[in-house]
Amino acid sequence: MPKSDAVLRIAIPSPLYSSFDYLPPAGVSPNTLQPGMRLRLPFGRSQTVGILLETSFTPQIERGKLKPALELLDNEALLPAELMALLRWVSDYYHHPIGETFSTALPSALRQGEAALAKHRSLWRITNAGQEADTEALARRAKRQVDLLLRLRASHNGLTAEHLTELPRNWVDAMAALVKKGWAELEQIPALEYGNEQPEQGPELNAEQKQAVERIQQGLGMFSPFLLDGVTGSGKTEIYLRSIATTLDAGQQALVLVPEITLTPQLVERFKRRFNVPMAVLHSGLNDRERLNAWLLARSGDAKIIIGTRSAVFTPMLKPGMIIIDEEHDASFKQQSGLRYSARDLAIVRASKLDIPVILGSATPSLESLLNVEQGRYQHLSLPQRAGSAKPPRIDLMDVRHQQMEDQLSQPLQQLMQRHLDNGNQVLLFLNRRGFSPTLICHECGWVAHCRRCDTHMTLHLKKRHLRCHHCSSQRPVVQQCPDCGSPDLRPLGSGTERIETALSQHFPGVGLSRIDRDSTRNKGSLESILADINSGASRILIGTQMLAKGHHFPNVTLVGILDGDQGLFGVDFRAGERMAQLIIQVAGRAGRADKPGHVVIQTHHPDNPMLQLLCQQGYHAYAKAAQSERQLTALPPYSHMALLRAEASHSLPPENFLEQASQLAQQLGTNGVELYGPMPAVMEKRAGKYRYQLLLQAQTRAELHRLLGPWTSQLNKLPEARKVRWSLDVDPVDLI
Numbered sequence: 001m002p003k004s005d006a007v008l009r010i011a012i013p014s015p016l017y018s019s020f021d022y023l024p025p026a027g028v029s030p031n032t033l034q035p036g037m038r039l040r041l042p043f044g045r046s047q048t049v050g051i052l053l054e055t056s057f058t059p060q061i062e063r064g065k066l067k068p069a070l071e072l073l074d075n076e077a078l079l080p081a082e083l084m085a086l087l088r089w090v091s092d093y094y095h096h097p098i099g100e101t102f103s104t105a106l107p108s109a110l111r112q113g114e115a116a117l118a119k120h121r122s123l124w125r126i127t128n129a130g131q132e133a134d135t136e137a138l139a140r141r142a143k144r145q146v147d148l149l150l151r152l153r154a155s156h157n158g159l160t161a162e163h164l165t166e167l168p169r170n171w172v173d174a175m176a177a178l179v180k181k182g183w184a185e186l187e188q189i190p191a192l193e194y195g196n197e198q199p200e201q202g203p204e205l206n207a208e209q210k211q212a213v214e215r216i217q218q219g220l221g222m223f224s225p226f227l228l229d230g231v232t233g234s235g236k237t238e239i240y241l242r243s244i245a246t247t248l249d250a251g252q253q254a255l256v257l258v259p260e261i262t263l264t265p266q267l268v269e270r271f272k273r274r275f276n277v278p279m280a281v282l283h284s285g286l287n288d289r290e291r292l293n294a295w296l297l298a299r300s301g302d303a304k305i306i307i308g309t310r311s312a313v314f315t316p317m318l319k320p321g322m323i324i325i326d327e328e329h330d331a332s333f334k335q336q337s338g339l340r341y342s343a344r345d346l347a348i349v350r351a352s353k354l355d356i357p358v359i360l361g362s363a364t365p366s367l368e369s370l371l372n373v374e375q376g377r378y379q380h381l382s383l384p385q386r387a388g389s390a391k392p393p394r395i396d397l398m399d400v401r402h403q404q405m406e407d408q409l410s411q412p413l414q415q416l417m418q419r420h421l422d423n424g425n426q427v428l429l430f431l432n433r434r435g436f437s438p439t440l441i442c443h444e445c446g447w448v449a450h451c452r453r454c455d456t457h458m459t460l461h462l463k464k465r466h467l468r469c470h471h472c473s474s475q476r477p478v479v480q481q482c483p484d485c486g487s488p489d490l491r492p493l494g495s496g497t498e499r500i501e502t503a504l505s506q507h508f509p510g511v512g513l514s515r516i517d518r519d520s521t522r523n524k525g526s527l528e529s530i531l532a533d534i535n536s537g538a539s540r541i542l543i544g545t546q547m548l549a550k551g552h553h554f555p556n557v558t559l560v561g562i563l564d565g566d567q568g569l570f571g572v573d574f575r576a577g578e579r580m581a582q583l584i585i586q587v588a589g590r591a592g593r594a595d596k597p598g599h600v601v602i603q604t605h606h607p608d609n610p611m612l613q614l615l616c617q618q619g620y621h622a623y624a625k626a627a628q629s630e631r632q633l634t635a636l637p638p639y640s641h642m643a644l645l646r647a648e649a650s651h652s653l654p655p656e657n658f659l660e661q662a663s664q665l666a667q668q669l670g671t672n673g674v675e676l677y678g679p680m681p682a683v684m685e686k687r688a689g690k691y692r693y694q695l696l697l698q699a700q701t702r703a704e705l706h707r708l709l710g711p712w713t714s715q716l717n718k719l720p721e722a723r724k725v726r727w728s729l730d731v732d733p734v735d736l737i
C-alpha cells in the first residue's frame with residue numbers, strides 16, 4: 001500500500017472516548033512522523049493541538065471525510081514511547097478519554113501549541129588566564145572586577161545571576177569586562193535549580209538503614225517495589241538520598257513525588273545540600289513557562305533529580321532510574337477531578353514498565369500498601385526506631401468527659417502545656433478545622449448560618465469578619481442580627497484554629513504563638529516566616545491543621561496536644577478511621593525529634609474506644625492490623641475493588657435518573673461479580689449549587705470490575721439523561737463523599 005494513504009490517529013482533548021483521524025499536513029511526508037509529536041488540527045469550527053498516537057492505513061471514518069492536519073509542531077517525539085504506553089494504559093484503566101488523558105500529562109504551554117524549547121541562563125566561569133591574572137594592579141582602578149574575579153576563582157561550578165543578586169546591577173558590566181579580557185568565560189546552562197558545590201556527607205547509617213540501602217541496591221535495574229516503613233524520624237529521607245546517589249552514579253535520573261512541596265521547603269533544601277546536580281522542582285508556584293522548562297529539562301536528561309507533586313508522575317525522563325514516593329499514604333496523590341488517577345499507583349505501574357525500583361515511604365503506610373507487602377508484591381524495609389538519639393514519644397488518651405473545656409482546651413491539658421513551657425520547650429496543638437468557629441448560631445431561635453449553595457453551614461472567620469463556605473468558597477459579611485427572629489444574640493458555635501489562637505493568647509499571655517493553616521499561609525512567604533519564628537523560638541505554642549503534620553522538623557516541641565481525637569471516629573467514609581490514625585501518628589511524630597523526649601496527649605470523649613486505645617498503646621501497625629481485619633470482614637478495599645459513578649446537575653432529578661439508567665445498563669450488560677449500590681445522594685447532596693448523586697460499583701477482583709467498566713463507560717454518554725448531567729467515573733476512589 002502506498003505510504004501516501006497513511007492516516008494519522010490522534011489524541012485530542014475532548015470528552016469523546018475515541019481518537020480522531022486526520023491526513024498528514026500538506027507537504028509533510030508520513031515517514032517523518034513519529035508517535036508522540038504534536039500537530040495543529042482543524043476541530044469543529046476552531047483549531048486544537050493533538051498528539052499523534054500512531055499512523056494507520058484503515059481510517060475510522062470514510063476516507064473522503066478526512067481533513068488534513070494544519071501543521072506539524074515538533075520535529076521529534078515529545079513523549080517517549082514508554083510514557084505513550086503508560087498513558088494508553090491510564091486511559092484504559094481509569095476509563096478516561098484518551099485525548100484528555102494525554103492532555104492531563106502535558107504542561108499547559110505544550111497543550112496550547114508552544115514550542116518545545118527549554119530556557120537557558122548565563123553562567124560565568126573562571127578561565128586559566130583568569131586564575132593567574134594579577135589582581136594587585138587592577139585593584140585600584142577596577143575594584144568591582146577584582147571582587148568578581150575573586151568570587152569566580154572561589155566557585156567550583158561558576159556563577160549565575162542568582163549568585164550575585166546582592167550586588168548592584170552594574171556587576172554585569174564588570175563581568176563583561178572580565179570576559180573581554182579572557183579571564184572569564186560565558187556559557188549557557190539549563191535553567192534549573194542547582195545543589196551545593198561541595199555537597200554534604202550524610203550521617204553514618206545505622207544497621208537497619210544500611211540493610212535497607214543494600215536491598216534497594218540489589219533491586220537496581222529491575223522492577224522492584226519497596227515499602228519503606230519507618231517511624232517518623234527513623235531516617236527514611238536518608239535512605240532516599242543514598243539510593244538517589246547510587247542512581248546518579250549509574251548515570252540515571254531519579255523522580256521523587258511528595259504530597260505538597262510548598263509545605264516542605266526543608267526537603268528541597270536538604271536535597272540541594274547533598275547533591276551537586278541540576279534539579280527540577282515542580283511545585284504549584286511555577287508559572288506555565290517555568291513548568292514547561294522543568295518538564296523539558298527532565299526530558300532531555302539535564303535535570304538529574306525531579307521533585308514534584310502528583311502530576312510529576314508524568315514527567316518524561318531520558319534515563320529514568322528510580323521513583324520515590326514520600327508519604328505514600330497521603331490522599332493528595334489522588335487527583336479528585338478530571339482524570340482521577342492515583343500518582344502512587346501510577347508510579348508503580350510506570351516503574352514496572354521501566355524495569356526500575358520504586359520506593360514507597362511512610363511512617364503510616366496505607367492499608368493497600370501493607371496488603372501488598374503481605375501478598376509478597378512489595379519488599380518490606382522496616383525502620384522501627386528513630387535515627388540518632390531521638391526517642392519515640394509517649395501517647396496518652398485524655399478523658400475530657402465532664403471536664404470543663406475552655407475553647408477545646410481541658411484544664412489538665414492547659415496545666416501540662418504550662419509545665420512544658422516552663423521547661424523552655426515548645427508545644428504543638430492540632431485541630432483539623434480552620435477558621436474561628438464552624439458556624440454562627442442564634443441563641444434565641446437556633447438559626448445557623450447556612451451556605452445558600454451547599455448543604456452545609458458557613459464557617460465564621462472573625463479576623464476577616466466574614467462567613468465563608470469551605471466547600472464552594474462563597475462568602476458574606478457577618479450578620480449582626482438573626483435573619484429569622486431579629487435577635488442580636490448570635491454566637492460562634494464550636495472552635496476552629498483561629499478561635500483557639502485567640503483563646504491561647506488569653507490563657508498564655510506573653511507567650512509567642514504561631515498558627516499554621518491554609519488561611520495563615522495564603523500569602524507567599526508566610527509559611528517560611530512562620531517556620532522561622534518557630535525555629536528561632538520566637539513562637540512557643542504552635543496551633544495548626546494537618547499542614548502541621550507534614551514533614552516538618554521541630555526539635556524543641558516536647559508536647560503535642562490533639563484537641564479533637566474524636567474527629568475520625570464517626571466519619572461517613574470507611575477510610576475516616578485510617579486517615580485519623582495516620583494524622584495522629586504523623587502529628588505525634590513532630591514531638592521529641594531531637595534529644596528531648598516527647599509526650600502526645602489526645603483529648604477524647606471516647607477513651608474506651610478500642611481502636612484509639614490500640615493506636616495509643618501499641619502503635620500504628622497494631623491499629624492497621626485491626627483495621628485490616630475489619631475491612632476484610634466487611635469486604636471493603638483493599639479486600640475488594642470499587643468504582644464510583646458520580647453525577648450532578650442544578651436539579652436533583654436528572655442525576656438520580658441518569659444513575660438509574662446507568663444501573664439498568666449495567667444489568668443489561670451483565671454484572672457478573674459486580675455489586676451495584678445506589679443511586680444515592682452524596683453525603684453533601686448539594687454543593688456549589690449542584691445536586692450530587694452517586695452509584696457505587698464493587699467487586700472482589702479488579703478483573704471483574706473492569707470487565708464491566710469497559711463496555712459500560714463507553715455507552716454512558718448515549719443514555720437519554722446523559723445530556724442533562726455532568727458525570728464522572730472514579731476508579732479506586734479514595735473518598736466516597
Ligand code: ADP
Binds near residue numbers: 203204205209231388
Ligand atoms: P524520616 O524521613 O524518617 O523522618 P530523616 O531522614 O529526616 O527521617 O531523619 C531524621 C533525623 O535524623 C534527621 O535530622 C537526620 O539527619 C537524622 N538521621 C538520619 N539518619 C541518621 C543516622 N544514621 N545517624 C544520625 N542521624 C541520622
Ligand code: ZN
Binds near residue numbers: 443485
Ligand atoms: Zn434567631
Ligand code: ZN
Binds near residue numbers: 470
Ligand atoms: Zn457552599
